Amino acid sequence: MSHSNNHVPAIVIGRLPLYLRALTQLASDGRHVTSSQELSEKLGFSSAQIRKDLSYFGEFGKQGTGYEIELLEQALKEILQVHHVWDMALVGAGDLGRALANYNGFEARGFRIACIFDSASSKVGTLINHWRVLPMDALRESVRARKIYLAIIAVPAIAAQQVADELVEGGVRAILNYAPTTLSVPPRVKVFHIDPVAGLQSMTYYL
Amino acid sequence: MSHSNNHVPAIVIGRLPLYLRALTQLASDGRHVTSSQELSEKLGFSSAQIRKDLSYFGEFGKQGTGYEIELLEQALKEILQVHHVWDMALVGAGDLGRALANYNGFEARGFRIACIFDSASSKVGTLINHWRVLPMDALRESVRARKIYLAIIAVPAIAAQQVADELVEGGVRAILNYAPTTLSVPPRVKVFHIDPVAGLQSMTYYL
DNA sequence: CCATGTGAATACATTCACAGCA
DNA sequence: TGCTGTGAATGTATTCACATGG
Numbered sequence: 001m002s003h004s005n006n007h008v009p010a011i012v013i014g015r016l017p018l019y020l021r022a023l024t025q026l027a028s029d030g031r032h033v034t035s036s037q038e039l040s041e042k043l044g045f046s047s048a049q050i051r052k053d054l055s056y057f058g059e060f061g062k063q064g065t066g067y068e069i070e071l072l073e074q075a076l077k078e079i080l081q082v083h084h085v086w087d088m089a090l091v092g093a094g095d096l097g098r099a100l101a102n103y104n105g106f107e108a109r110g111f112r113i114a115c116i117f118d119s120a121s122s123k124v125g126t127l128i129n130h131w132r133v134l135p136m137d138a139l140r141e142s143v144r145a146r147k148i149y150l151a152i153i154a155v156p157a158i159a160a161q162q163v164a165d166e167l168v169e170g171g172v173r174a175i176l177n178y179a180p181t182t183l184s185v186p187p188r189v190k191v192f193h194i195d196p197v198a199g200l201q202s203m204t205y206y207l
Numbered sequence: 208m209s210h211s212n213n214h215v216p217a218i219v220i221g222r223l224p225l226y227l228r229a230l231t232q233l234a235s236d237g238r239h240v241t242s243s244q245e246l247s248e249k250l251g252f253s254s255a256q257i258r259k260d261l262s263y264f265g266e267f268g269k270q271g272t273g274y275e276i277e278l279l280e281q282a283l284k285e286i287l288q289v290h291h292v293w294d295m296a297l298v299g300a301g302d303l304g305r306a307l308a309n310y311n312g313f314e315a316r317g318f319r320i321a322c323i324f325d326s327a328s329s330k331v332g333t334l335i336n337h338w339r340v341l342p343m344d345a346l347r348e349s350v351r352a353r354k355i356y357l358a359i360i361a362v363p364a365i366a367a368q369q370v371a372d373e374l375v376e377g378g379v380r381a382i383l384n385y386a387p388t389t390l391s392v393p394p395r396v397k398v399f400h401i402d403p404v405a406g407l408q409s410m411t412y413y414l
Numbered sequence: 415c416c417a418t419g420t421g422a423a424t425a426c427a428t429t430c431a432c433a434g435c436a
Numbered sequence: 437t438g439c440t441g442t443g444a445a446t447g448t449a450t451t452c453a454c455a456t457g458g
Binding site: 152157194195205 | 217221250288302305310313317357364381387389397403409411
């Protein structure tokens with residue numbers, strides 16, 4: 001009943017994008033209805049967990065039937081606030097930055113790179129997939145002026161903290177960090193860290 | 208006392224690489240001793256959690272002093288089995304695959320790309336940072352012959368499951384999956400999934 | 415002293431199991 | 437009937453708080 005204000009555990013929020021991804025995939029297969037059971041098999045979470053996670057936000061299913069895919073997809077997009085597209089600043093125009101700039105999977109899922117920054121004067125001014133690379137000293141004011149609240153850090157570890165500081169000063173509220181180092185930011189700023197090597201290392205433990 | 212056989216929670220294993228990363232960083236700053244308190248501040252986990260995590264594997268600290276960095280670093284490398292370097296197969300020679308092939312942060316942390324595969328005949332035979340791209344139909348036998356147990360999937364979502372199947376048939380035991388789709392593999396095979404968009408979506412929830 | 419290592423206590427997350435409704 | 441939504445029960449993880457020993 002009293003949904004949406006009861007404080008939802010962060011671990012639940014972390015699963016919602018996976019539910020959303022699976023639903024979009026089902027929809028693109030032409031499917032219209034699914035069940036917690038089917039999602040369970042596709043995703044590897046228990047059906048009870050999926051039902052309980054969704055119950056934090058409302059009642060989206062029909063007893064005896066399941067979930068209308070399009071409806072649940074839309075509901076999750078609104079919960080996650082990805083029913084509109086977010087502009088992002090990309091910092092770092094190395095190999096990784098270029099791969100991210102060329103990745104065409106962002107838009108359909110709610111994100112768009114709006115500008116690219118790099119500190120190397122050899123890269124500033126060059127074109128990457130229609131963006132002209134901007135100098136780092138324009139970072140703070142650019143993101144502030146353009147009201148950009150999301151950023152991707154794709155610079156070497158050594159430079160990451162300073163970039164994060166400038167992003168925060170520019171008003172950025174969430175950072176996707178590819179640098180293999182922990183960032184220290186004010187509590188209002190969210191950081192999601194991607195470290196492929198850490199992932200590999202936690203798998204080799206089991207081998 | 209009876210360490211190392213008591214079943215360690217996966218969530219603990221997932222934090223060890225972060226402890227290791229922080230220790231390596233401290234060591235490269237010329238430091239020799241640290242404490243759970245200092246690591247706590249650097250990493251954002253509680254000091255009690257760090258101590259408890261480490262206690263699953265042994266007693267590495269000195270009361271009143273803390274941890275000898277070099278020693279703990281070495282211990283964690285052995286626990287995670289990254290005291291030697293693992294060969295990996297990289298599947299997918301698109302922008303992401305090339306970025307991974309050019310990434311020079313693998314070796315120092317226990318990994319090395321040994322071969323690269325792609326299905327596009329336009330890419331097969333080309334050179335990427337000294338590797339010659341091999342055709343997909345050589346995948347299964349190559350990884351088997353070279354005893355490669357780790358692979359990175361960097362292909363479009365649509366192709367990912369089939370690639371995973373062939374890797375598994377070739378004897379691969381752990382997969383780092385960059386394709387935005389859930390893979391189904393036998394229980395003995397570990398999968399670590401990286402989906403930057405899912406990370407972004409779980410942050411926009413809070414904005 | 416000071417910081418570890420660890421049982422005990424607490425907090426959190428998942429699963430169970432079933433009432434309720436299409 | 438079949439599947440959701442959800443309290444209650446169980447299972448995990450984190451934190452507390454302190455005895456221990458350098």
